[in-house]
Amino acid sequence: MHKYRKASVAGMFYPDNCSELKHYISHFDKATPTFTQDLFPRALIVPHAGYIYSGYTANLAYAYTASRRCDIERVVVIGPSHRVYIAGASIAFFDAYHTPCGDITIDLSYAHALQKKFAFLDFHPNAHEEHSTEVQMPFIHHYFKKANVVEIVYGDITYGELSSLINEVLKDDKTLIVISTDLSHFHTEEEANRRDTFCINAINTLDLHALENCEACGKLGVKALVHSARLHAFKPYFLDYRTSYARSGDASRVVGYTSFVLGCAT
Structure with a gap:
């Protein structure tokens, strides 16, 4: 077994140089607006394309x-497999993540x-060259320096099975869940906006039925989280x-991205 989960897409999806990476995050932070809601974050929905996008x-x-939680001890990252077929999901059994x-x-x-x-969890080393989780x-x-991580890459699985896993993880309120997904792929800007607005509204209202018609590569993970969020x-x-x-x-073929925080009202 390999000791480390090697970075597979550093230098492609994000900088492979620490100082350049810090510059990216600093640049993002400078453009961050004032947040208008106050939640106790338990889970995130985030995209996984190249950082420039x-x-x-x-x-x-x-x-x-990070502005509201200084007590995060563990982050469980759940993303879809883009490279290999997985029956169920693969959980990383490495010692550390580069x-x-x-x-x-x-x-x-x-x-x-x-x-x-969970019987659907196994370890498939070749599944852990996945960019949806790595990015x-x-x-x-950067934000949770004292936290450990768990990487889960899913394939052929139901949202109910993933939701049962999420419910187990949520038993520890010092564990943060990250659900990785992009939205629609390769439509025109106008069509992408239409389709993605439908998805965003479904997440905003925790509407599982509406999510059936959402186009997202990580839709199954989003559905699992929405199901758990309702519970x-x-x-x-x-x-x-x-x-x-x-x-x-280029407005002729675009990919959509969104981010959400889900948690308890304070």
Whole structure:
């Protein structure tokens, strides 16, 4: 077994140089608006494209959470597999996770406990070259320096199964859940805005039925979180929406990105 979860997309999706990475996050922070709601964050929905496209959107969720939570001890990152087929989901059994600014300890004992509790969890090393989860790690290292991580990459699984896992993780209020997803892919800017607004409204209202018609590569994870959020009476806080058009200038084929914080009203 490999000791470390190596960074697979550093230098492509985000900088592989620590100082450059810090510059990105500092730039995002300078553009962060005043937050208008006060929640106790328990879970995030964030995008996973290259930082030049979706980094600002993702950073908002992490910055908001860090401004209200100094007690996060563990972050469980859940994202869809883009590269390999997985029956169920794969949970990383490495010791640590490489990021350009330092390693993050993987909570192996917690990961093994989850694997024993849920039959759909296994460890497939080749599933852990996944960008949907990896791009979250530099943010986690930056904002939650004392936190350990757990990486879960899912494939052929139901949202109900993932929701049962989320419910188990939510038993510890010092654990943060991160659900990774992008929205619609490769429509015109106008069509993407129409489709993505539908998805955003569904998350805002915790409407599982409406999410059936949402286009998102991580829709299953979003549905699982929405299902759990309803059970726990969490409130969603919409932070941002944009598409790749803002950076590419190409309105003919865009990808949509959004970020949310979900948690308890304070």
